[in-house]
Amino acid sequence: MSTPITLVVATTPAPTLAIGKSLTNNMPWPRLPSEMSYFARVTRRVPPPPPNSPHKYANAVIMGRKTWESLPPKYRPLPGRINVVVSRDHASSLGTSKGLGGGEFWVGNIEEGVKLLKQKFPSKPPPQDMTEGSLELHQIFIIGGSQIYKLAMELPKDNEAYPTRILHTTILSPDYGSEEGVDVVFPPIDEEQWKRGDVDRLVDVTGEERAVVEGVKNEEGVQFEFGLWERVPA
Numbered sequence: 379m380s381t382p383i384t385l386v387v388a389t390t391p392a393p394t395l396a397i398g399k400s401l402t403n404n405m406p407w408p409r410l411p412s413e414m415s416y417f418a419r420v421t422r423r424v425p426p427p428p429p430n431s432p433h434k435y436a437n438a439v440i441m442g443r444k445t446w447e448s449l450p451p452k453y454r455p456l457p458g459r460i461n462v463v464v465s466r467d468h469a470s471s472l473g474t475s476k477g478l479g480g481g482e483f484w485v486g487n488i489e490e491g492v493k494l495l496k497q498k499f500p501s502k503p504p505p506q507d508m509t510e511g512s513l514e515l516h517q518i519f520i521i522g523g524s525q526i527y528k529l530a531m532e533l534p535k536d537n538e539a540y541p542t543r544i545l546h547t548t549i550l551s552p553d554y555g556s557e558e559g560v561d562v563v564f565p566p567i568d569e570e571q572w573k574r575g576d577v578d579r580l581v582d583v584t585g586e587e588r589a590v591v592e593g594v595k596n597e598e599g600v601q602f603e604f605g606l607w608e609r610v611p612a
């Protein structure tokens with residue numbers, strides 16, 4: 379089975395789809411603990427290891443250099459996930475990471491990141507690779523920011539990094555999209571190419587409890603809801 383590639387994003391409602399502030403390189407809304415823990419659980423969730431095997435599954439997150447820099451240093455690399463950072467400048471340090479907890483990989487583009495992950499953490503490792511601590515890649519999440527989302531959304535279908543899902547949290551209110559300085563956006567979601575999934579599908583895809591993902595949430599004075607888009611088969 380091919381490794382699913384999923385974009386994960388929180389935006390203001392369409393058509394604005396605002397995600398950040400370029401001047402301060404952060405998000406327009408305050409920390410939303412339940413949204414952040416949803417992101418952490420969903421991007422970390424893997425199947426249990428095969429019985430009697432030292433083999434483990436892990437997910438990877440791919441992000442742009444600016445998003446990497448927007449993470450508080452104590453959360454960098456994001457724990458429990460293989461971290462990949464896309465940059466034009468830093469590709470030379472590629473390969474220094476050991477995977478989970480071993481630092482991050484730097485790559486020159488998204489596709490290179492996906493290839494590197496598949497090569498270092500193969501889906502069907504040969505028996506000689508079943509050493510203690512060996513990791514098998516389960517899912518890849520592309521976690522921003524704007525430049526990286528845009529590159530990912532524009533990839534052709536035959537590209538190794540072609541994303542097939544968007545986990546989309548909509549920040550319903552306040553109306554951050556109209557606030558001054560909110561100028562970083564997610565690319566338009568073409569409804570001929572992407573179809574909204576329902577709550578059952580969101581539960582299936584994320585592994586979350588229905589009560590967690592269903593309905594409008596209210597936290598820190600912010601209203602938001604979890605959602606999902608999937609590619610319409612060509």
Ligand SMILES: NC(=O)c1ccc[n+]([C@@H]2O[C@H](COP(=O)([O-])OP(=O)(O)OC[C@H]3O[C@@H](n4cnc5c(N)ncnc54)[C@H](OP(=O)(O)O)[C@@H]3O)[C@@H](O)[C@H]2O)c1
Binds near residue numbers: 521
């Ligand atoms: N709401 C959300 O869900 C969410 C999620 C993530 C981020 N954000 C927000 O998004 C903003 C950051 O997004 P951003 O668009 O400014 O930056 P970004 O996409 O995180 O990173 C941009 C960097 O990626 C590298 N890059 C871009 N295109 C490339 C290419 N074609 N080839 C190789 N490397 C390339 C470059 O790194 P170098 O300059 O090193 O070459 C570029 O500076 C922040 O405000 C952040 O808070 C929001």
